[in-house]
Amino acid sequence: MLIRTKALKLFFFILFFLQANKLILAQNTFSPYSLFGIGEIQSGEYGRNAGMAGVSIGFRSTNFLNITNPAAISAIDSYTFVYDFAGSFKFSNFQSLGQSQSVSLANLGKLAMGFQASRNWAISFGLVPYSSVGYKIKSSQFIEGAYNVTEDAHYDGNGGINKLFFINSFRIFPKLYLGINSSYMFGSINKNMSVDNLITETKSTTRSIYFDFGLQYVNKFSENVDCVFGLIYGYRTPLIMQNSIIASFGTDTFPNNFENSQTQYLPAFYGAGLTLTFNKKVTIAADYQFQQFSDINTNYSNVHFSDVHQVKIGFEYLPALRYLKNYFYGIHYQAGFVLSNSYLNINGSQPVNYGLCMGLGLPLKRNAMINLAVEYGKTGSLNYLQIEENYTKLTLSISLTEAWFLKHKYD
Amino acid sequence: MKKNIILFSLFLILTSFYFISCNNNEFTIGQDYLSSDVRIAVVDTCTVNLSTIRMMDSVVTSNKGIALVGRFDDKDFGKYTATSYFGFLKPDNSNLTNSDYYDSLSLIIYYNKYYYGDTNQYQNISVFRLNENIVLNDTALYNNSSFTYDPAPIATIYFRPTWKKQRVSIRLPDDLGKDIFNKILNQSIAVTDEASFEKYFKGLVLVTDKSKSSNIAGFIVNDTSVVIRLYYDLANVSRGLNSLDISVNTSLQFNQINQEKVSSSYLDLEKFSKKNNDELSSEVTGNQSYIQGIMGFDVELDIPHLDNFLLTSDYIGISQAILYIPPVFGTYPSSTPLPASLSVLMIDQFSNVSSYSTATLVTDYVNNQNTYYEFDISGYLRNQLGAFPINKKKLLLTLSNSDFNTTLKRVVLADQNNPKNRLKVQLKLLFYNANSN
Numbered sequence: 001m002l003i004r005t006k007a008l009k010l011f012f013f014i015l016f017f018l019q020a021n022k023l024i025l026a027q028n029t030f031s032p033y034s035l036f037g038i039g040e041i042q043s044g045e046y047g048r049n050a051g052m053a054g055v056s057i058g059f060r061s062t063n064f065l066n067i068t069n070p071a072a073i074s075a076i077d078s079y080t081f082v083y084d085f086a087g088s089f090k091f092s093n094f095q096s097l098g099q100s101q102s103v104s105l106a107n108l109g110k111l112a113m114g115f116q117a118s119r120n121w122a123i124s125f126g127l128v129p130y131s132s133v134g135y136k137i138k139s140s141q142f143i144e145g146a147y148n149v150t151e152d153a154h155y156d157g158n159g160g161i162n163k164l165f166f167i168n169s170f171r172i173f174p175k176l177y178l179g180i181n182s183s184y185m186f187g188s189i190n191k192n193m194s195v196d197n198l199i200t201e202t203k204s205t206t207r208s209i210y211f212d213f214g215l216q217y218v219n220k221f222s223e224n225v226d227c228v229f230g231l232i233y234g235y236r237t238p239l240i241m242q243n244s245i246i247a248s249f250g251t252d253t254f255p256n257n258f259e260n261s262q263t264q265y266l267p268a269f270y271g272a273g274l275t276l277t278f279n280k281k282v283t284i285a286a287d288y289q290f291q292q293f294s295d296i297n298t299n300y301s302n303v304h305f306s307d308v309h310q311v312k313i314g315f316e317y318l319p320a321l322r323y324l325k326n327y328f329y330g331i332h333y334q335a336g337f338v339l340s341n342s343y344l345n346i347n348g349s350q351p352v353n354y355g356l357c358m359g360l361g362l363p364l365k366r367n368a369m370i371n372l373a374v375e376y377g378k379t380g381s382l383n384y385l386q387i388e389e390n391y392t393k394l395t396l397s398i399s400l401t402e403a404w405f406l407k408h409k410y411d
Numbered sequence: 412m413k414k415n416i417i418l419f420s421l422f423l424i425l426t427s428f429y430f431i432s433c434n435n436n437e438f439t440i441g442q443d444y445l446s447s448d449v450r451i452a453v454v455d456t457c458t459v460n461l462s463t464i465r466m467m468d469s470v471v472t473s474n475k476g477i478a479l480v481g482r483f484d485d486k487d488f489g490k491y492t493a494t495s496y497f498g499f500l501k502p503d504n505s506n507l508t509n510s511d512y513y514d515s516l517s518l519i520i521y522y523n524k525y526y527y528g529d530t531n532q533y534q535n536i537s538v539f540r541l542n543e544n545i546v547l548n549d550t551a552l553y554n555n556s557s558f559t560y561d562p563a564p565i566a567t568i569y570f571r572p573t574w575k576k577q578r579v580s581i582r583l584p585d586d587l588g589k590d591i592f593n594k595i596l597n598q599s600i601a602v603t604d605e606a607s608f609e610k611y612f613k614g615l616v617l618v619t620d621k622s623k624s625s626n627i628a629g630f631i632v633n634d635t636s637v638v639i640r641l642y643y644d645l646a647n648v649s650r651g652l653n654s655l656d657i658s659v660n661t662s663l664q665f666n667q668i669n670q671e672k673v674s675s676s677y678l679d680l681e682k683f684s685k686k687n688n689d690e691l692s693s694e695v696t697g698n699q700s701y702i703q704g705i706m707g708f709d710v711e712l713d714i715p716h717l718d719n720f721l722l723t724s725d726y727i728g729i730s731q732a733i734l735y736i737p738p739v740f741g742t743y744p745s746s747t748p749l750p751a752s753l754s755v756l757m758i759d760q761f762s763n764v765s766s767y768s769t770a771t772l773v774t775d776y777v778n779n780q781n782t783y784y785e786f787d788i789s790g791y792l793r794n795q796l797g798a799f800p801i802n803k804k805k806l807l808l809t810l811s812n813s814d815f816n817t818t819l820k821r822v823v824l825a826d827q828n829n830p831k832n833r834l835k836v837q838l839k840l841l842f843y844n845a846n847s848n
Contacts, residue, residue, distance in 0.1 A: 032441025096440040103438075139442035143839070145453035154437065155445055195449055198728040198841045245845045249728035252793060258725070258845040300444055346444070387440055 029132040030103045036298040038264055039133035039160050046086030046110045047397040050373035051359010052314025053336025055285040057273025058230035063367045063399050065112045065124050069214035069230045070179025073124045073169035076116050086110040086397035096387045120171040132160035133189045153195035161187035179214040197250040204241040210266050226277040236268040265295035283316040293343040303346050310340035332361030351381030367401045450842040457836050461693040461700040461826040464711040465683045473552035473665035475817045480617045481627030483528035486675040487742050487823050493627045495617045498545040498663025501608035503655045507596045514642035516588030518581040521636045525629030526572035527819045528746050533571045535620035537564035541613040545663040552665035560616045572628040634658045668705050693826040699739045702822045704815030710824055712806040728841035732789040737832040742823040750820045755786055756807040
């Protein structure tokens with residue numbers, strides 16, 4: 001009976017996974033920023049830490065799959081399955097030179113599962129979007145040889161690169177944890193253009209294996225102060241984009257397709273983070289991360305990607321460790337702030353992006369948790385990028401836990 | 412169990428995120444960063460060559476329902492003379508008796524309002540009897556077919572074409588009439604048997620007097636509209652009420668058209684030998700080319716350097732291609748009006764012709780300078796762009812089917828270098844370079 005239930009649940013997870021695969025591969029963004037390079041880079045931070053601006057390098061949690069630092073996976077309780085699902089709803093307003101256009105988009109952002117394979121070894125796998133392309137833009141084009149006559153050209157793009165990850169996380173010393181994330185990066189980006197009767201469809205597909213690493217050192221400063229220090233590192237990895245172009249005019253398809261390839265890069269990154277927890281109730285965490293986005297070719301001469309320095313600060317307050325009397329005492333109250341320079345560098349200027357977050361972690365039975373977070377932020381700048389995005393993003397994530405072998409004890 | 416319900420409902424919420432994704436509208440923000448791989452250009456510098464071509468040295472003019480008679484001096488095409496030949500069927504059966512009297516014999520024809528030339532002038536039309544039978548050349552007769560006739564006319568009329576239909580009755584000599592009357596009365600084999608009648612009466616030809624004619628008129632040809640009518644009187648009955656008809660044999664009616672060069676015309680007829688498919692570039696005929704249906708002149712149109720566009724980019728889209736071909740100003744006085752449309756055909760390397768479209772006349776009523784034939788050649792150009800040489804086709808401008816061998820309509824078209832008005836082409840092209848990024 002027990003085994004059958006497990007098998008059934010695993011079956012459903014896989015089914016859900018395959019289904020969600022399609023959903024995650026679906027449109028994840030709608031932004032003119034996603035025109036460039038491999039699309040808009042997705043933060044990938046959902047769940048327990050979403051309300052804390054996604055602070056994660058020094059963050060460990062028993063019921064949350066922190067895939068930013070693979071060393072954190074080792075924090076999963078013994079003999080426990082953890083399932084993480086996350087989705088978000090984002091409302092954005094773009095402004096540019098007196099124009100204002102709004103967009104709203106919902107998507108699934110994370111699907112992950114983790115468990116402790118042995119006392120010092122935990123495993124997690126799942127799927128997250130890495131970059132996303134989504135835009136529909138109308139552009140007026142001048143007609144040569146005709147005085148001041150324009151014609152509308154329509155551009156649209158979709159797709160993106162997804163990350164199928166597999167994390168192995170080890171306790172290598174009593175206080176030191178190491179995580180290795182082996183990812184399969186795959187996806188396709190479709191960019192279409194139509195003007196008059198001419199339609200061009202460019203499809204870029206890619207796949208690559210990518211590794212990144214994390215370390216966490218866990219200690220106590222004093223009896224009441226827990227401390228985690230984390231480091232992450234990922235190295236630059238080539239990403240070969242295979243492009244094929246089909247062009248047609250009306251009912252005529254041009255006879256030969258163009259094929260070419262372009263080498264993009266998954267940028268190198270490194271970061272450090274520190275989390276301090278006082279009396280297991282008050283948590284203060286901070287991350288610094290450097291990402292070498294300048295390796296990515298935007299394919300636009302006036303737009304470049306710049307290296308990003310990013311700082312995140314998060315705060316969490318838990319009124320009571322047990323919520324026997326009042327449920328609200330068991331809620332995790334969170335706030336956070338993220339600040340970085342924009343990876344988009346248009347005409348040589350780099351504006352500052354920021355986000356302000358608030359979140360609630362709603363505990364369920366057996367260490368499961370629902371996290372709700374809202375983030376308000378700004379990317380780009382009217383002054384520099386000429387495009388500014390103001391967004392509000394709602395995130396809902398669910399972390400479910402389930403005992404693996406000892407379930408009968410709870411049942 | 413309870414947890415499963417929670418799990419399931421959350422799963423629903425999460426997946427519903429996907430479905431509530433809004434249908435977002437097209438942005439204009441971001442357009443400044445788009446660098447188009449496509450150039451759109453309006454081009455009017457594409458070479459178009461015209462030439463006059465004579466696909467056939469003769470045009471079928473028999474059994475077309477029209478008899479053309481007259482003469483007209485066309486300063487662009489030369490002097491034409493139209494002569495119409497008629498063969499006849501044996502007379503109707505009749506019950507003439509000895510008590511009946513011969514009255515008269517007339518050729519009755521109907522003017523069908525078609526004319527070309529100066530309608531203020533009368534022309535002399537004479538009727539001659541043929542000396543030889545009209546014999547089909549294979550299946551038809553042509554603008555250059557000819558049969559001999561007795562040089563003495565049997566009748567002559569003065570005729571002026573007008574805007575109205577007219578019945579024209581030409582009195583024929585009584586000796587011919589009486590001879591036919593007697594043969595019918597005696598039931599002679601010459602009038603009861605078709606072959607014998609042909610030997611007896613070979614037919615008539617209507618010939619204009621070249622010196623007194625400046626127009627060409629058209630007459631309806633069918634069984635009832637071209638007849639030789641024999642009037643006779645019954646005893647004791649007033650005259651003129653009884654008649655019997657000798658009807659035209661429509662398959663043996665044809666129009667002979669003769670054309671002589673005039674010094675004002677570039678159309679040097681001598682250069683078109685009898686050989687088919689002779690061409691004369693517009694460059695040697697005063698930057699103009701000639702269409703005249705009944706003499707077999709068409710205009711061939713070629714765009715020789717189209718494929719040069721292919722050198723400029725990976726892909727070319729021809730969005731629009733319109734040709735504006737003006738008739739040369741001064742070549743269409745009111746006496747020789749322009750056809751309202753021209754047929755546009757495609758002609759391949761082996762002179763096979765297929766239909767393509769119609770060029771429509773756009774008339775500049777205000778100052779008459781900007782009149783042109785307009786037609787879309789985008790389909791043709793898309794078909795021709797990059798085609799193998801063996802599949803290359805040219806365009807052929809001709810009179811429409813209803814015009815070409817029943818009228819004397821003609822057009823002089825200007826090429827790109829004509830000093831009076833010029834052929835223009837307007838192309839809208841899209842150039843796409845797949846590898847520009």
